Amino acid sequence: MRDMFSEDRERLKELGPGAMDKTARNEAKRARLLKERLANNTALAVLWVAAGITVAALILIILYVVINGAPMISPKFIFTWPHGVSAKGGIWPTIISTLYVTGLAMLIATPVAVLAAVYLAEYAKQGRIVTVIRFAADSLASVPSIVMGLFGLAFFVEAFHLPMSMLSAALALSLLMLPIIMRATEEAIRAVPRYIRWGSYGLGATQWQTVSRVVLPWAMPRIITGLVLAMGRAIGETAVVFYTMGMAINMPLTPLESGRSMAVHLYLLAVDGINLKAAYGTALMLMLMIFLLNMFARYIQRRYRKVR
């Protein structure tokens, strides 16, 4: 058998004693590096796959809705009424009903939530009660919306004798939005740097002057983000409005009129297979509205960040 290491042995002799150790050490080091690189690459691959699945799921859903819904979208679809048993035509009253009830819910929820947050973050003595209130808000946020709908029906419609209407639905929706806006506002207020408050107090401002003129404006971008998140939640909400606003197709004028939101319309069209095409079209419109809202929130944030 040919001695395949003779050359190496010669070289080792030339290099002198200790060289063998060195070579072996280098070999071991190289092997370890290789192993580490392998582990690193494996981890990277796994992370890539995980991230890829997330993005792919999103793209799939969007593509699916766009491909199925896009052919439906036209001025006629947006601006005309549905007609006939199979709901041909457009979805105009459902868009208006959705915006109406969401806007009304915002009007009810925002002042309550923002003022509650101001109280919690600025005025309340931090302790047991604040913890309890915060826990209650978090719990409220995690109540299943179907339960909230049932409560809305039982409380506003049955107990308070409100009709199935924009108002009842807006009240029920505002319960859903309340904790979202409140927590976002509270976080936003807490994030205002201490020295900004001190600047105001240092000029002889009272607590309310400081809160209303400095703290809230400073926190505004993040509060608006919270508002938009809550709006998105309300626009897409089905169970709550189904229970409290009904499903009559109607163009609401007063808050005491009923109506059918886009989400409910979509549900009704799809569940019995009445008009799947129109269902996809409605779904796409719903997604577009929420997308625009999110873009708006980002725009506001960026505009404020420019000066920070």
Next chain:
Amino acid sequence: MTPATVHDSTVYTVPLVAVADETLFFVRNLEFFYGDFHALTNVSLDIHPKAITALIGPSGCGKSTFLRCLDRMNDLIAGTKVEGSVLFSGSDIYGPGVDPVDLRRRVGMIFQQPNPFPQSIYDNVAYGPRLQGIRKKSELDEIVEDSLKRANLWKEVKDILSKNGLAISGGQQQRLCIARVLAVEPDVLLMDEPCSAIDPTSVQKVEDLMAEIKEEVTTIIVTHNMQQAARVSDYTSFFLQEVAGEPAVLVESGKTNDLFTNPQDKRTEDYITGRFG
């Protein structure tokens, strides 16, 4: 030349009345606590009006804490406690019935971090006057211009008054904050390391303006920079926390020149010659 006075642990027995016109702030046996932590002990100090007093000392020696005692800014930190007397123009600022809001209108404060509000430059300066109910445009215009001039900022911002106060440089922001305080015509200006986060040109302008407003406003400045203390101040007080966890003390105070050339206390000498801190 009066020699610098040395403060030791002797308890003062001076009756609590304003001793003389010479004193604007009359502080005796001040103790300060952050919750359980005893931060300052036995601080007694007279602050002279129409002069600049520098508070020096290593980090964590309580000089900023002491400064905030003078306009009750420490009230805003939960769990703090003050003992001893702080007389401002002869009246006890920690006495019953004293509203810190009123006090802070007379004692303005500048912080290490420039803290303009997210509003226009004009609105920043007009903030204080508006709090006091001044609404007339012409009057506000005058106050804004005058304050910005006194803060050495007018030339740089006179054409961009509607620009956001956060959009100008850090040094300009700090002078904006000074203008904002000067707009409420305070008797005293407390400055907590106002120059440590800004550019050298602005530092120069801040030091200039301190000298320029000296006749109207008494300034107390906390600084890490001994050269700055020596340059700008008339009086200097040296604070020191000798043992970590123990309360800090006022080691020595006196005329700046005396304290820097002829310190009475060994610890002061060690500090100003750069042996520690």
